[in-house]
Amino acid sequence: MVSVLFALLTALANGLASVLQRMAAATAPAGKTLHLSLFSYLVRRKVWLAGIGMVILASVCQATALDTGPVALVQPIFIIELPFTLLVASRLAPRPRRQAAGRTPASRSGRRR
Numbered sequence: 001m002v003s004v005l006f007a008l009l010t011a012l013a014n015g016l017a018s019v020l021q022r023m024a025a026a027t028a029p030a031g032k033t034l035h036l037s038l039f040s041y042l043v044r045r046k047v048w049l050a051g052i053g054m055v056i057l058a059s060v061c062q063a064t065a066l067d068t069g070p071v072a073l074v075q076p077i078f079i080i081e082l083p084f085t086l087l088v089a090s091r092l093a094p095r096p097r098r099q100a101a102g103r104t105p106a107s108r109s110g111r112r113r
Contacts, residue, residue, distance in 0.1 A: 003069020006061045007077035013058035015084035019092055020051030 024047040028038055042048040065074045 003065045003074050004077060006065035006068065007074045008080065010058045010061040010065055011078055011081040012084050012088075013054045013061060014078075014081045015086075015088050017051045017054035017058060018085050019088045020047050020054060022089075023093055024048030024051065 021042075024042055024045040025038075027045070028041050062078070065077075
């Protein structure tokens with residue numbers, strides 16, 4: 001039972017890490033893309049560092065889960081990371097607003113042309 005708990009914690013921590021790191025990378029200037037300076041930019045972001053902390057926590061939880069339970073039980077639970085990632089992203093990650101088809105900002109404000 002302990003192995004299942006740690007496997008679930010691994011999946012949750014990995015999902016949270018992915019979302020936090022993507023949130024930090026999304027704020028990076030476009031000029032830093034595929035340059036080493038992107039790393040120096042991200043290291044100074046608390047959100048990205050929190051994501052790295054979650055990766056470390058996930059590694060410890062994964063090692064504990066594999067140490068306390070059989071691989072055949074623990075490994076399939078790690079797959080729950082994807083739903084956890086989507087759930088966390090839906091709560092934390094900002095989403096761009098979409099305009100309704102055929103509507104312009106002027107028509108939403110009530111002004112007519």
